[in-house]
Amino acid sequence: MSSKKSTDKLDRVVSEARIASEERQKGYRSRALKMYPWVCGRCAREFSEQNLQELTVHHRDHDHDNNPDDGSNWELLCVYCHDNEHSRGTDSGYGDLGSEKKKGEATHNPFAGLASMLDENK
Numbered sequence: 001m002s003s004k005k006s007t008d009k010l011d012r013v014v015s016e017a018r019i020a021s022e023e024r025q026k027g028y029r030s031r032a033l034k035m036y037p038w039v040c041g042r043c044a045r046e047f048s049e050q051n052l053q054e055l056t057v058h059h060r061d062h063d064h065d066n067n068p069d070d071g072s073n074w075e076l077l078c079v080y081c082h083d084n085e086h087s088r089g090t091d092s093g094y095g096d097l098g099s100e101k102k103k104g105e106a107t108h109n110p111f112a113g114l115a116s117m118l119d120e121n122k
Helices: 002-035 079-091 114-121
Strands: 055-059 072-076
Touching: 002 055, 002 072, 055 079, 072 079
Parallel strands: none
Antiparallel strands: 055 072
16 A cells, blocks of 8 residues: 555656646746747757747756756757757767777687697698
8 A cells, every 4th residue: 555655656746847847948948939039059940930849948058957047058959950969979979989998808719729620630
């Protein structure tokens, strides 16, 4: 029975957190849209009221709770550029030779004993 109570409490906490996050987002989004022209900061695509839902607010420091009144942490990006911006961090780990650990020398020699095997066949 306590499991049910803890699950209900967890559901309530998660729901409240989502509501609070949505309220914060509405606040800074509306402020950013009033502050900046409706143009993507990367691809320069222009937006109107008909397609404004495709324009997002990007937090430059990736902290969604950092919403200064002057908007210095915000950048308006279209959904495509915003997705690209966030995937850059994920993609940067691929093919980055500088971050790979140096691997030790191989200890296994697949040709060890080959000469003796060839000598046996003579």
